[in-house]
Amino acid sequence: MVKPRSASRLQPRANRLLASLPDADYQALLPHLEPMAMPLGLAVYESGGLQGFVVFPTDSIVSLLYVLETGASTEIAVTGREGLVGISLFMGGETTPSRAVVQSAGHGYRVRAAVLKRQFEARGELQHLLLRFTQALITQMTQTAVCNRHHAVEQQLCRWLLLMLDRLSSSELRMTQELIANMLGVRREGVTEAAGKLQAQGLIEYRRGRIVVLDRPGLEARVCECYAVVKREYDRLLAAVTPVR
Amino acid sequence: MVKPRSASRLQPRANRLLASLPDADYQALLPHLEPMAMPLGLAVYESGGLQGFVVFPTDSIVSLLYVLETGASTEIAVTGREGLVGISLFMGGETTPSRAVVQSAGHGYRVRAAVLKRQFEARGELQHLLLRFTQALITQMTQTAVCNRHHAVEQQLCRWLLLMLDRLSSSELRMTQELIANMLGVRREGVTEAAGKLQAQGLIEYRRGRIVVLDRPGLEARVCECYAVVKREYDRLLAAVTPVR
DNA sequence: GGCCTTCTGTGCGCTGCCGTACATAAGGCG
DNA sequence: CGCCTTATGTACGGCAGCGCACAGAAGGCC
Numbered sequence: 279m280v281k282p283r284s285a286s287r288l289q290p291r292a293n294r295l296l297a298s299l300p301d302a303d304y305q306a307l308l309p310h311l312e313p314m315a316m317p318l319g320l321a322v323y324e325s326g327g328l329q330g331f332v333v334f335p336t337d338s339i340v341s342l343l344y345v346l347e348t349g350a351s352t353e354i355a356v357t358g359r360e361g362l363v364g365i366s367l368f369m370g371g372e373t374t375p376s377r378a379v380v381q382s383a384g385h386g387y388r389v390r391a392a393v394l395k396r397q398f399e400a401r402g403e404l405q406h407l408l409l410r411f412t413q414a415l416i417t418q419m420t421q422t423a424v425c426n427r428h429h430a431v432e433q434q435l436c437r438w439l440l441l442m443l444d445r446l447s448s449s450e451l452r453m454t455q456e457l458i459a460n461m462l463g464v465r466r467e468g469v470t471e472a473a474g475k476l477q478a479q480g481l482i483e484y485r486r487g488r489i490v491v492l493d494r495p496g497l498e499a500r501v502c503e504c505y506a507v508v509k510r511e512y513d514r515l516l517a518a519v520t521p522v523r
Numbered sequence: 524m525v526k527p528r529s530a531s532r533l534q535p536r537a538n539r540l541l542a543s544l545p546d547a548d549y550q551a552l553l554p555h556l557e558p559m560a561m562p563l564g565l566a567v568y569e570s571g572g573l574q575g576f577v578v579f580p581t582d583s584i585v586s587l588l589y590v591l592e593t594g595a596s597t598e599i600a601v602t603g604r605e606g607l608v609g610i611s612l613f614m615g616g617e618t619t620p621s622r623a624v625v626q627s628a629g630h631g632y633r634v635r636a637a638v639l640k641r642q643f644e645a646r647g648e649l650q651h652l653l654l655r656f657t658q659a660l661i662t663q664m665t666q667t668a669v670c671n672r673h674h675a676v677e678q679q680l681c682r683w684l685l686l687m688l689d690r691l692s693s694s695e696l697r698m699t700q701e702l703i704a705n706m707l708g709v710r711r712e713g714v715t716e717a718a719g720k721l722q723a724q725g726l727i728e729y730r731r732g733r734i735v736v737l738d739r740p741g742l743e744a745r746v747c748e749c750y751a752v753v754k755r756e757y758d759r760l761l762a763a764v765t766p767v768r
Numbered sequence: 769g770g771c772c773t774t775c776t777g778t779g780c781g782c783t784g785c786c787g788t789a790c791a792t793a794a795g796g797c798g
Numbered sequence: 799c800g801c802c803t804t805a806t807g808t809a810c811g812g813c814a815g816c817g818c819a820c821a822g823a824a825g826g827c828c
Contacts, residue, residue, distance in 0.1 A: 371655060456776095
């Protein structure tokens with residue numbers, strides 16, 4: 279188990295959800311925030327498993343994905359510093375049939391289930407915030423469904439890269455094409471081909487498990503509408519946080 | 524505007540969500556339940572439009588769908604007597620980027636937004652119930668995303684027919700293949716072909732806008748895993764309603 | 769530095785679905 | 799009953815993505 283150097287660990291409010299909380303709510307939660315390392319590949323939740331914690335990522339990214347009986351998988355949504363992982367805990371279902379896996383290593387803070395539920399029930403801004411986040415997440419999921427049906431791999435790759443970029447501070451992603459393929463639910467070769475095109479156009483540059491985005495506006499010009507729809511909803515639902523009660 | 528014969532109008536508790544409410548919560552809501560006709564094609568909500576009401580279908584079925592810029596559309600989820608339409612109202616977002624359209628005509632009850640929000644905030648069983656329903660809906664949406672990516676049209680048609688059957692009292696659906704194609708986000712010809720196969724195998728029978736399911740177990744044998752996953756979650760999240768706080 | 773694992777590039781043939789175009793049939797309506 | 803709208807059947811070429819198979823390249827490790 280890798281213990282992060284505390285120098286690299288960000289403050290809880292690096293998570294935008296925690297940052298949006300009014301002070302009173304934040305202070306109530308603060309003593310229960312436990313820092314945790316989020317190494318690549320860590321399964322934050324297993325499908326159907328009981329969830330003891332909710333996790334607020336700071337500089338890590340978590341994929342929600344569904345694994346079919348055949349072993350094939352598809353990403354349903356991603357969550358980073360703008361949200362939290364484990365909505366089924368306060369939604370009342372306790373579990374979900376999907377997995378949550380760390381896609382980009384980093385850190386986060388976790389809160390025991392019972393604590394979060396108590397705070398959620400205690401009529402504060404926390405509940406409103408978490409529900410609005412959940413609605414944003416729903417938008418991301420529905421748009422993923424639409425995108426899967428109607429758009430080409432290249433466009434989906436653009437969308438996915440942009441989703442990652444929005445949740446990172448650098449423009450470098452550390453992931454293999456194999457991994458991306460599993461997320462998009464396509465063949466690895468499909469990713470190789472799409473990524474090759476993007477590189478040929480000077481939008482990205484990559485080598486062995488490392489992708490650098492060179493031209494973000496270029497990606498945005500090539501992505502399908504799905505990205506903008508989701509981004510707009512996230513901005514709308516999570517930006518305008520009323521800071522008082 | 525078609526006014527339903529009151530003889531054909533079901534009681535509010537034909538809606539399973541309303542039926543699951545403890546008496547106290549139900550009585551509080553009852554004076555605000557307005558019966559409404561749900562004719563085929565009625566847009567309960569438009570994408571991005573303000574939602575003045577939440578709707579509890581009794582014998583109608585509503586599709587949540589997303590329409591792309593190109594005009595192509597895909598169904599995200601369906602809701603019938605087991606749920607309600609308009610979650611964004613209590614989730615805090617007020618609107619969503621998707622449309623809600625009546626897919627199978629019938630009736631329902633609507634509640635003004637302000638009233639439902641007040642009852643939701645009152646933190647009775649209503650809130651828990653609506654949140655659990657929302658989680659079930661999320662499962663349906665994610666599974667739709669997975670199914671769109673990995674499964675063949677024929678299997679998706681099976682899934683869709685079963686979803687409809689679960690929400691109807693008869694085994695006859697009144698819908699054209701064109702309409703089904705729009706829901707599944709595929710070509711009409713694709714539906715013709717898939718439906719033809721199912722008919723050849725004696726599972727269904729159809730003619731001009733009318734589909735009769737003859738062999739439900741047969742459909743269940745042919746459907747992909749997605750149907751069962753969703754059904755299990757609905758049963759789990761909505762069946763075990765604790766009637767007392 | 770050399771080996772060996774892991775990642776990436778490329779080339780097949782195959783299949784499922786698309787786009788288009790048109791033929792036929794069913795049923796409502798006058 | 800006959801017409802006319804609307805639904806369904808069928809056919810054909812095209813292509814995106816799949817499954818498979820292998821070659822080359824990069825980088826970690828001893």
